[in-house]
Amino acid sequence: MKVLDIVIEENIKIAEDIYLLSFKNKYIAENYKPGNFVNIKIQDNSIYPLLRRPFSISYIQDDVVYIGYQVIGVGTELLAKKKKGYILNIIGPLGNNFEIPQNIKSVSLIGGGMGIWPLYGLARQLSQNKVMFDVYLGFRNKEKSFFIEKFKDIAENIYISSDDGSIGFKGNIIELFTSNKKNYEIIYSCGPKVMLRTLKDLNLNNQIYVSLEEKMACGIGACLGCSIKGENDNIFHVCSDGPVFNIMEVNLNESKS
Numbered sequence: 001m002k003v004l005d006i007v008i009e010e011n012i013k014i015a016e017d018i019y020l021l022s023f024k025n026k027y028i029a030e031n032y033k034p035g036n037f038v039n040i041k042i043q044d045n046s047i048y049p050l051l052r053r054p055f056s057i058s059y060i061q062d063d064v065v066y067i068g069y070q071v072i073g074v075g076t077e078l079l080a081k082k083k084k085g086y087i088l089n090i091i092g093p094l095g096n097n098f099e100i101p102q103n104i105k106s107v108s109l110i111g112g113g114m115g116i117w118p119l120y121g122l123a124r125q126l127s128q129n130k131v132m133f134d135v136y137l138g139f140r141n142k143e144k145s146f147f148i149e150k151f152k153d154i155a156e157n158i159y160i161s162s163d164d165g166s167i168g169f170k171g172n173i174i175e176l177f178t179s180n181k182k183n184y185e186i187i188y189s190c191g192p193k194v195m196l197r198t199l200k201d202l203n204l205n206n207q208i209y210v211s212l213e214e215k216m217a218c219g220i221g222a223c224l225g226c227s228i229k230g231e232n233d234n235i236f237h238v239c240s241d242g243p244v245f246n247i248m249e250v251n252l253n254e255s256k257s
């Protein structure tokens, strides 16, 4: 992990309120593993917003690092205005990663909204390792959908849902996953807490790994800002113990978001 000044290569709108930002950085490219994130200081010459903002590294190609984000509040609104050539200070790569066991055969990725970003980097890694996998992508609506074609290029099967039915199955992505009745040895998932909780409540026998999003400040395990409860009333720091956890380890009812 390093503190780095990076130069924005592109920061483009790819769907409603959704942007893809890229920058070239050899250190991040060489040290990245799917699931890692970066903590970005969004304003350079101002103390506001004070706290850095965490974003998953979506994928890396030829030393170019891609990060996708949705405009939510003050930080992401400011980020969306930054143009090619702007220098951002980032810390990364941070956090743990999705482990890919040897000889794994049936895999599914289940992503909801912004949780889809880190799964794309994982999908590329699986594809490189010649592991077949299915992808389930849940969006709010068609206008907020993204990366479908990119996943189609590397996934065995792709299943889409949207809350309003404007694209794919009408309903949430866990409903679509459940109705498919397909069994997988391992499931990797990232998305809103409610989606992950529903996945956990299915009580499946598969190995399930989830990447969690918690409000963060330092991003390096120093401030307790991102603490969540484990199933044994132990405490995890999402930034340094995660963001990827075995779903059985974490208490998704107790966490803050």
Ligand SMILES: Cc1cc2nc3c(=O)[nH]c(=O)nc-3n(C[C@H](O)[C@H](O)[C@H](O)COP(=O)(O)OP(=O)(O)OC[C@H]3O[C@@H](n4cnc5c(N)ncnc54)[C@H](O)[C@@H]3O)c2cc1C
Pocket: 037, 049, 051, 052, 053, 054, 055, 056, 057, 067, 068, 069, 070, 071, 072, 073, 074, 075, 076, 077, 114, 117, 118, 212, 213, 214, 215, 216, 217, 243
């Ligand atoms: C490990 C990790 C990976 C993430 N990856 C992505 C990603 O790839 N794409 C993406 O769009 N979003 C991602 N998020 C969520 C993203 O960090 C928030 O949407 C963003 O910080 C909101 O900032 P804001 O200033 O626009 O919102 P504000 O609401 O103004 O933020 C206020 C404060 O809350 C924190 N915050 C708000 N929402 C979240 C949230 N959901 N998670 C964590 N902190 C939050 C901010 O860091 C800030 O400190 C990730 C979060 C984590 C923890």
Ligand code: FES
Pocket: 215, 216, 217, 218, 219, 220, 221, 222, 223, 224, 225, 226, 227, 237, 238, 239, 240
């Ligand atoms: S954000 Fe500070 S401990 Fe995790």
